[in-house]
């Protein structure tokens with residue numbers, strides 16, 4: 339009997355799941371439904387496109403022919419509005435229905451709107467899609483002043499776009515530093531200096547009270563928490579994601595700021611799986627639920643979900659150490675694992691542009707941030723995967739070159 343697999347979302351999680359299903363089961367019916375108007379593209383690269391440093395073509399990953407060649411039905415511009423988990427039917431906004439035997443939800447997130455006055459004014463950008471990137475690129479190319487909000491991994495992309503497009507920008511942050519959950523002031527200062535060199539001014543203990551607009555409703559700047567006005571005919575906000583799960587609200591699928599799944603990407607409802615940014619998955623290395631917004635992790639979750647969907651039982655487990663790099667500056671930057679949680683930490687500065695911070699939980703390394711020198715990333719990822727009890731070995735882990743043989747043996751092979 340032919341199995342019908344329906345995948346919601348054609349991001350990297352959904353698309354890699356479709357590819358995996360097709361390879362594992364040449365006879366299956368595979369349908370991908372996406373509300374975007376174009377097939378999979380490289381979301382990581384849209385920032386380079388918005389900077390003006392990359393044309394459109396290399397950002398695309400799949401043409402529509404890619405789906406045709408694999409006999410995968412691709413439904414573009416189709417927004418899913420509900421799922422009937424008793425009848426196994428997905429319904430879209432245009433009334434179309436899709437029956438499934440197995441359903442994968444990989445609909446990711448939508449940027450959270452800043453809850454202040456005029457946060458949806460013309461000229462205030464939120465950044466997630468290629469369409470957003472086109473609007474940002476065009477606007478930044480003609481703007482002279484900008485305001486950026488959101489001191490995290492996406493906010494810094496927006497700041498770098500301003501830098502690359504010669505927009506003189508103020509980067510408003512709530513605390514005393516960029517990405518305060520993962521970096522100490524020592525590490526963050528390296529980033530602040532690099533931002534300044536690009537013409538972006540970090541403004542600390544700030545944040546937006548409201549945006550100001552002109553008579554045409556176009557943004558002119560932001561008033562910060564201290565009452566100060568920052569001019570910005572271009573404004574951009576990246577304060578997090580709202581996960582796209584509204585169509586599951588009337589179902590028994592457990593939602594908890596995302597979709598709760600086990601280590602096999604299964605929800606608690608039979609035949610429904612989830613993968614990518616929106617999962618709150620069981621992390622078998624951390625031994626607790628975790629969330630992860632990165633390309634590599636979303637891709638791997640798509641593959642794991644697909645293999646389990648085809649096998650009809652759990653044959654693959656998601657056991658993965660993710661990483662996320664930033665390439666805007668003259669020095670490299672990489673975060674890996676879970677750098678924002680933990681019960682202990684260690685850090686060291688090696689030079690003006692070299693710094694390292696490691697985080698630990700229950701005696702194990704669980705994540706970190708490397709600035710300047712990424713040469714030890716594989717060693718750190720291996721230590722995490724092997725669950726070595728290294729929390730009392732901080733000095734050795736802070737050595738420029740980590741000697742794996744000098745550390746406690748792996749707890750997991």
Ligand SMILES: Cc1cc2nc3c(=O)[nH]c(=O)nc-3n(C[C@H](O)[C@H](O)[C@H](O)COP(=O)(O)OP(=O)(O)OC[C@H]3O[C@@H](n4cnc5c(N)ncnc54)[C@H](O)[C@@H]3O)c2cc1C
Pocket residue numbers: 346347348349350351352371372373374381382383384385416417418419444445446447465466467492495582585613614615616630631632633634636661662663664
């Ligand atoms: C500008 C930018 C830069 C980034 N840089 C990096 C980086 O350097 N490194 C890194 O690791 N990660 C980076 N990321 C994060 C990375 O892109 C994501 O983690 C990854 O793309 C998540 O993939 P996903 O498939 O889970 O979700 P998404 O890529 O968000 O795909 C979900 C898809 O589902 C669609 N959808 C949503 N709701 C519905 C609905 N109701 N009906 C139908 N379709 C729907 C969405 O439109 C979307 O196409 C970046 C993200 C952005 C935006």
